[in-house]
Amino acid sequence: MAAVDISPAAALHRRARYPSSTAVVYEGREVTAAELGRTVGEFAAGLSERGLRRGDRIAYLGFNSVTFLETLFAAAHLGAVFVPVNFRLAADEVRHILNDCGAHTLVVEEGHREVVESVLADVPARGHVLVDTDPACPAVPEGVWTALSGLRGPDRPVRQPVALYADDLAALMYTSGTTGRPKGVMLTHGNLWWNAVNVDSVVDTRSDDVNLAVAPLFHIGGLNALTLRTLVRGGTVVLRRGFDPAQCLEDLVRHRVTSLFAVPAMFAALARVPGFAEADLGALRAAVVAGAPVPPQLIRDYAEHGVLLQQAWGLTETAPFATYLPAGMTLEKTGSAGVPMPYTEIRLTHPGTGAGIDGPDVRGEICVRGPNVTAGYWDNPDATHAAFDDMGWFHTGDVAYRDKDGYYYIVDRLKDMIISGGENVYPAEVERVLAELPGVLEAAVIGVPDPKWGETVLAVLSCTEGTKPTVEEVREFAAGYLARYKLPTRVLLIDHLPRNASGKLAKAELRQWAEAKTP
Template sequence: MVDISPAAAVQRRARYDAAAAALVYEGRTITAGTLATTVSRLAAGLAARGLRHGDRVAFLGLNSATLFEALLAASHLGAVFVPVNHRLAADEVRHILADSGVHTLIVEENHRALAESILTEIPVRRPVLVDTDPSCPAAPAPPAVWTLLSELLSADAKRPTAVPLSDDDLAALMYTSGTTGRPKGVMLTHGNLWWNAVNVDSMVDTRPDDVNLAVAPLFHIGGLNALTLRTLTRGGTVVVRRAFDPAQCLADLVEHRVTSIFAVPAMFAALARVPGFTEADLSALRAVVVAGAAVPPRLIEDYAHTHGVLLQQAWGLTETAPFATYLPAALTLEKTGSAGLPMPYTEVCLMTPERGGLIEQPDVRGEICVRGPNVVSGYWNNQAATREAFDDAGWFHSGDVGYRDKDGHYFIVDRLKDMIISGGENIYPAEVERVLSAFPGILEVAVVGIPDPKWGETVVAVLVCEAGVEPLLEEVRDFASRQLARYKLPTRLVVAPELPRNAGGKLLKGQVRDFVVQQVTVVSD
């Protein structure tokens, strides 16, 4: 068996080059030797408190060195890492932690209150509070229910040998919202993560000594596994920022001579607006991957003409770990707008939306489907969703509509499912509609996304209300914020006398979107 454990890779790196910089976190350098030692100690502390192979370890917090230490310690023991979107509301976090059956929950102080509000409703046996991160100070006297991370790291426990891991061992559960409104746990194996790295290193100009800037959220597959994890395990340096700040990002690119970065289009657009961007020395950049939302061609052209920086578009989902296609840098301008070619060890095809057969002709639209070793096998505890997404031949049906040109390059056109992507975050209308429908006086609600110059898309709610009811935007947002993350809240309300439906009563989202764009009776901006 070939051991592809990321924990084993970090331990191996520490043996050969302990002084090398593995992480640069908020200005503090963590060497490969220090990282390996911390991971080993944390694994020992977790094992002493009952964590075993296959158990789930969740992390609730911002980007941090601790997140990587938790991921690697979980891998060390053969446990499963569950990164939780820190922007979610308590009800959403509760569902994820309950659904995953989490054993150990590691929480940063800023999210302790949220965690404490749901602790009695989730199966967690070991809530752990981070008190070792100067960038995230812990409370001076947390309640007794919490185990401090420093206690785990200082425990006098025998350090276990890293568990060898192969393709089929479960590495992580990453939750992505479903059309039913409840997040689904995508089951990512170590093989899925490893084969994505093989694909990336086969197509992208990545190197063992890369300096990767991690500013995209690490609870997303793009932030974690597009370039970051492979950089850390292959021998490079990962510069970690707790969150994306455009000015700080530009400074980091220059100061650290960053060679690789993954970000969504809105982040690259914000970076280009920073004073001094045009004069900044970005000559070290080689692997600059943009994905997660539609990429405006003008953004690609501006980067190419201003700095000679080629934004390399890719396409994929959490279920493909993340990349299924990639546009080589040399074709950035020739094929602007294309999501690229299939990755070397991944199959991509187009099928009719009704799954009636393959589409082999160029320039014909169909649903993009994927299979390969980087593609997951299904969803945690959700056979119905797995059956819906995967066919009998093993093809994963993405729900995205696209076409393939005569040269074999794929172009993304639209989504079969009415997902909204705002600032790189996936928002499913059914989830928002479910919450808004409970607002007093609202009879019907339809949620759609419309183009937004800053975020890509913004959320708009179309309401049919009882007579005399005229809800204000802030009232609706305050109501919904109890159950939904802020980025899912509507930014505009539109009142309509009725919602368009077909003869069978099905809501016609296309007509709803057209109605919104026509700016009919705006209640508030």
């Protein structure tokens, strides 16, 4: 069977034949597919003139924008590798990523130029492009870097996109680095394409979808859960530079949004916007939530509003989804991450022995195999070898169990497990219970040293104004749901829980904060 060209640039090129089709609505401006396709082709030609070749890495640092998407498609147009960089990173972290990927070209928004300039002497990039084509970006000083507008224009000969196949490298997406230096996850065009096939097989997605993109595009969920597939299939992406709950609600209603990916904290913030209960969200049929444990009460709250949150689970390494809970099972299996995607395999293994787990309700490490799973980590064979076994299973480090009906429930990260008096305590299990406590907005659980038990459970809570639960009140509430050894022995109250750019709880930061608060 002959290889098939699955380049997203080729798909955009085909779509651009329909000039009136709106591809992106960005900060109040409509961009047609024809306009986007033409701009991408010109940009690719300009980058080619500056020496960007197939396999070279092109990094982007900035907020969500049309330019972000143009850079991704221009990279694919040439067969280059796209490297989106987390805009919240410090200079040393940016230096590490640009060096690790060996970036050939940098595309940067003005608001992030100074961070990049502080490390330029230490990175190999030869091309430095500053975004001057976006009115939503800060003003660009004259004579600084190469202006993006200078790389585009109708005078450049625009070639057809190069053919790209399943094994061709599409992007390097760097992990959040919660356990050390970020690793570059190698995602092929096959990984991205098969995730779209999985999504379109089980989620109620359509070619004319209106997708609201408010999660960071440098994160695999924001980019590849729904946004990229919407663009290449013919839908419209309503794109915001960042997430503002009130603006999000307005966009959902005004644009009759049909699909949305967000992390639980974003859905929770959206539900607290005045007017949410009265808002018409009848068009929203694919509301996918992932990236962190989902409180059951959040699912129930949205169901009362007529929106069935569809929980999914995965990682950057799975591009992103490995499991999905169909909308029709949202209330029956509340809290479940669903069943394996159609073209993805899942198995549970004993963390100590690696032996497979076949029975229900037994906790083990969740492992994934399939065409949407990364080929490994960029220039890091040791990390790649450690993550994959001899049968090609990717070991995720997440703990899960499967119920008698075959639905998976994610328990926690192996590394976050608390061992108290010889008993295993999974923080996410305790967090789900504490999130049900009246007045609690968010809950995080970490292990802290204890002279008697080795470790004990500390609950860090963010609450509504005037709510200040004591440790006794927390324990009394949780005792109805949890074994005694899982109950918090200390409670600390905080205004907002720290999260990384992917929306995940920053447990390391919480531990440091808790140590500082310990008498």
